[in-house]
Amino acid sequence: MNILLSIPIPTVIQVGLTIGFVAVYTLLAVYAERKVSAFIQDRLGPMETGPHGIFQTFADVLKLVTKELITPSAANRWMFALAPAVIFVSVFAAFGALPLFAKADEMAMNIGLLYIIGVLSVDIMGLLMAGWGSNNKYAMLGAARSVAQIVSYEVPATLALLSAIMMYGSLNMQEIAFQQSIYTEEGVRMLGIWDLSQFGGITTWGIFSYPHLIIAFVVYLIAGLAECNRAPFDLPEAESELVSGYHVEYGGFRFALVMLAEYGKMLIVGIIASVIFLGAWNSPLPNIGPLNLASWTSGEPGSRAGILWGGFWIVSKGFLIVLLFMWVRWTLPRVRVDQLMTICWKYLTPIGFVLFFLSGIWKVGETYMSLGG
């Protein structure tokens, strides 16, 4: 990712390292998912492969990679083979625009968030290709449900992000991150009144400066869950009715790619949420009196300490949200299709519009005040 992109090495190696990061993250995430589910259900989870089963997912991937790639005779060969690549590339491309630490200028895209939302939407094409190309009723139904769900939930997700973007006045994720940082020059004003930038930490986070974004954060998390096809919105892969949805015909490396994309998308949603709402690469610890926790746990932008602390905080925030998603998955049962659409169109979308409206009022008020004052 950006850490890697700032190192002067050939692009191919950078891309390879990024894929490696996503792959290792996925291995750990699948292991974490198994352990979390086990502990929630009073089980032990994988225990055999390695100490406490930590090599279980490595073994699984080894098996997947060595498996034969089987294309069903009734499948559309090209679509079937291309779909996992489309899914993976769309998710992987989104990793490029994430601001991992201060001054990752190579990726400080001025339309960063728009790019990520757009690129992630290509994922839907891949799902549809997989479902259609498999020529299997379960895959087709799963893909249809998946597309309906993701297209629907993109509305509240984008509205929630939009209400935040309006407050920051920028699509540039690096710019958004700086606005929540102790290193900003303009100062961070809670409710537009008190400048808290000398405290830093959690007090400069988006959800703290603009409290209505707490609701936007929740809306985005729920919509993000649905976009990742995760429980309780896992109708597209409902095991009990659709076997496993759009990837039912996939095996071996292609299946691994689909899984990689699925978990990668979860991390992206987590990192987007932490960039927009939870202070991006900024430390969560505030300066309290003589204890300069915020300054101690973050480095100057561009310095080595800044890169390491920034990377550490943003990745931990992303992982925490991924863990939250796992907790949700093993707590809530799957919703029905009508409930899915009710949640989206009757609850999240109106709430998103109200937040959008609030942000607008806020901005108008701010402009009015600045003109008046």
Next chain:
Amino acid sequence: MGYFENIGKSIRSLQNGFGATARHFSKLGKSRKHRGVEDDAYFEEADKAVTIQYPMEKIPVPDVGRYRLHMEGEDCIACDKCARICPVDCITIESFKATEDLGYTSDGSKKRLELPVFDIDMAKCCYCGLCTTVCPTECLTMTKVYDFSEYNRDNFIYHFGMLSPEEEKQKREALDLIQLAKKQAVAEKAGDKPKLAKPKLARPKMKKPLLKTRPKKEED
């Protein structure tokens, strides 16, 4: 239900659900110790992980567990009752009259039959335990061994026969000699006529008691 009531109710039920899973998660995979119900700490185990890492840890089974069959050959009188009651026919018994004194079983029954073959196919066995209840000398019992998987299906046939093939051959030859000698002795004593009459009398004699005993059992 109103729109906002709905939202409030959802939030409360989410709180409940997440609270429940968080409580279980906080136990973080502590394994159970396998205590009996008489142990005071028995009910504390309910909070812990239910997983049993099988080959490494096992739940203790009672000493009177009824799993794999075992046959104590020394005590068997080869009555064949077990083989006949078995609903899946998994017991095969072959026996012949003993030529020498086999002694007594541990409960004092006289052993009169040699037992060359007593095979139990544990792959067929349905663990009903009928064979153990009919066994008159209680030589056929169920043990608490329950893990006896095999790579080869033939290994599921347990051989409890008492004679090696050579011994069996020897003893059968001995028996044949004695029976031959008996036949000759009978033939010398009574010429040809009784020889023809004997089977005619023997058949009704065998059938009558069989018919009589059946209704008697039902009355009991």
